[in-house]
Amino acid sequence: MKFSLKYIILYSLTSSILFVSCKKDLLDVSPPDQLSTSVFWKTEADADLALTGLYNYLYASGGGYATSQYTVMAWDNFSDDSYGQYDYGGGTSALTSGLTPLSGGFVNSYYTNNYRAIAAINSFLANVDKVLTGDKLSVYKGEAYFLRAFNYFWLAQLYGNVPVVKADPFTLDYKKGLAKSERAEVLQFIESDLDSAIAALPNITYSSGHAVKGTAQGYKVRVLLFEKKYSEAAALAKQVIDDNNYSLNPNYASNFYKPDQNSSKEIMFSVKYQLPNIQHQDVALAVHLQRWKGELGTQDLINEYEAGDPRKTMTFFFAGDTKAQGWPFTGDLSVAMIGKDSWLNGYYTVKKWLTPSLTNPDYGALDDNDFVLLRLADVKLMYAEAQNEAGGADATVYQQVNEVRARPGVNMPSLPSGLSKEQMRDRIRHERRVEFAMEGLRYFDLRRWGIATQKLNGFVPNPLVPTIKTKYEDKYEFWPIPQTEIDRNAPVLVQNPGY
16 A cells, blocks of 8 residues: 555545536536545535545445456355355356465455545545534544444454554655554444444434444444354344344345335345446346356255245245246246346246346346345344354343244244254354345355365265365465555555464
8 A cells, every 4th residue: 555555545535426416517626636625515415425535435346347346246166155256246256266465356356446445435434524514524424433333243254353444645755555454443443433433323213325323233233253252242233133123025026126115124234226327337237147157056055945935935946937937038937047148057047136127138228226235024034043152052042033034935944943052053144145145245154164165175065066276274264465565565464364
């Protein structure tokens, strides 16, 4: 992050503001490095625009749809749930060739995009009190604290102990490199920002795209579970559940497409899209999922579903499916010839995230389904996991798991009584896998549980091609820091072990 990165950060800050403002006169203003003093922080409207700019980093692309930072289902290509024919996000290559400091896709883009977002957030926090006061200032800063914690948590999960930067980027000396902070410091900083967000944000249901108290609480539960602070995680998850601001959607599938998403009381945070101004890059999700085969379900995942679990057919298509079952194409309906171009036998087509009304989606088709990043079912199952680890399979653990299983339209039977702590742990892990299939959580669950190497090293994605197996090493618990960042910050920033 030496001198050259200053202009990358300032350019990204400037471009995010231009994106939301769409004001032509802003194209003829002072240079980017004078943005904070000569153009911005003059009126309350500037604070509104800047806050919207912070959320724009949720759409950070890193070079097109293929590496869109919040194409959430692409994360499943890093796991045993999915295979991507064209390596969207880099998961396919990560599980075949491994990870290196020169890897592209998410390995590079998440580090870059998260720090760009953090730089903009730090600038916002350093300046917003110039134009706001009172409750509005408190809430806006609360949203910024949440977003900073959100971005740092990605970095902590992926890269381990990373540099913690708190200062306004306009005040930093970019001729000096940035060294890593201690891992405990990174995680404590995330918790502190989330606490600040929880204290400031309104205790209302999430709907507008802006983080609310429950959003920050839910993410802190994730952080605490990641840190194995089980009692604290269970207590905070229970607060969210008891507040009753959220409820399980009686239509599981409608959490993932418009317009039904707009009224779902289960969604606690998402990346919002809205046609015609904010749309998925390049094409509709149906083209990405069906024609491009960006993510394909594995037989191993299909085998995980219990007999009669309707979430299986709500998440994937199967041979013989017609328009009545939501299949978007006319013509040949066999799984072997599904979609267009050459299909890969041994995999399953994703149905989740698909707008039911689309017919024969192709280039030019657009949609605006939101990417759901947190929902109440996750908080319930995180409570169950944390409470089970802290105190065993008590009645409250059963209650939360069974409520997820018994929602209308799913109606799966209750778990058998008398499960041991270890048996309940297996049941909760099963439930997370089928409940959140193609939502990008599986890879992080496996890593958090310490079983990623066991599950992913030597895994056969396609049983019809048993000679092809995936590769996963223990060192992947911490991804390599992109080599460009190591070079910019040499010699103070050192590479993670094993790379």
